[in-house]
Amino acid sequence: MVDYRRIYSEEADAYEHMVAGEDCDGVLLPAIEAVCPLEGIHVVEVGVGTGRITQLLLEAGVGRLVGVDPSMTMLSIAEEKLEKRLERTEEVAWSLHVGQASALPVAAATADLAIAGWVFGHFTGWYPNWRERVDQAIAELERVTKPGGANIVIETLGTGVEEPLALKGRTAEYYRCLEEDYSFVRETLRTDYQFASPRAAEAACAFFFGDALTERIRDNQWSRIPEWTGLWWRKL
Numbered sequence: 001m002v003d004y005r006r007i008y009s010e011e012a013d014a015y016e017h018m019v020a021g022e023d024c025d026g027v028l029l030p031a032i033e034a035v036c037p038l039e040g041i042h043v044v045e046v047g048v049g050t051g052r053i054t055q056l057l058l059e060a061g062v063g064r065l066v067g068v069d070p071s072m073t074m075l076s077i078a079e080e081k082l083e084k085r086l087e088r089t090e091e092v093a094w095s096l097h098v099g100q101a102s103a104l105p106v107a108a109a110t111a112d113l114a115i116a117g118w119v120f121g122h123f124t125g126w127y128p129n130w131r132e133r134v135d136q137a138i139a140e141l142e143r144v145t146k147p148g149g150a151n152i153v154i155e156t157l158g159t160g161v162e163e164p165l166a167l168k169g170r171t172a173e174y175y176r177c178l179e180e181d182y183s184f185v186r187e188t189l190r191t192d193y194q195f196a197s198p199r200a201a202e203a204a205c206a207f208f209f210g211d212a213l214t215e216r217i218r219d220n221q222w223s224r225i226p227e228w229t230g231l232w233w234r235k236l
Contacts, residue, residue, distance in 0.1 A: 002210050012073040016050040018204045024194035029056045035233040036150040038062050041112035044144050046101050047119035051078030058086050065094040072098050102136040106144045114141040117154040124170035150235050157228035160213045164228040184232035193225040
């Protein structure tokens with residue numbers, strides 16, 4: 001079984017290399033902007049990782065962004081990348097902080113958009129009390145968001161598959177609770193990875209997705225790996 005917590009703390013460079021190939025058609029940012037126009041707004045991002053979505057949001061013109069992630073290793077890569085590519089100005093301010101989704105270091109009712117990408121789904125595998133953890137995290141998204149603002153949760157719907165997965169067990173229950181208990185609306189997006197060659201795809205993804213995807217890449221000679229992503233959104 002892949003140990004994602006170890007990857008996030010010890011293999012952040014490999015993770016950054018892999019996700020640089022994700023969403024090769026650039027569909028994620030327009031989907032976010034369809035929920036909440038980004039120009040000049042205040043964003044709180046939960047689960048910054050190495051800053052892939054952070055960079056998209058800043059380049060789209062958000063006015064202020066506060067990013068939170070539990071991994072200092074991931075945040076260090078994000079900070080270095082963003083410092084190289086983006087200036088901090090009076091109009092565009094951003095800061096990254098070590099923290100947990102259940103206790104965000106952010107004041108209440110300050111964000112126009114609170115967004116969490118590929119975060120809460122891990123709780124279903126990491127914690128016996130995963131539902132309580134999800135409840136706390138969703139409550140924090142709501143706490144930091146202004147009245148009339150938006151929340152977005154992004155999660156996987158399958159990698160290396162031609163159709164979105166019919167998920168089962170805890171993951172399916174988690175996705176169901178987003179929609180039924182918290183009134184999120186789901187959008188389904190195709191966010192394929194693109195690499196230079198099948199060999200490059202295999203090398204980039206094996207550590208994270210394991211043997212099953214590695215075999216599919218090899219069997220299909222994929223340099224472009226099909227991927228499906230769910231974007232759940234709601235207005236407060």
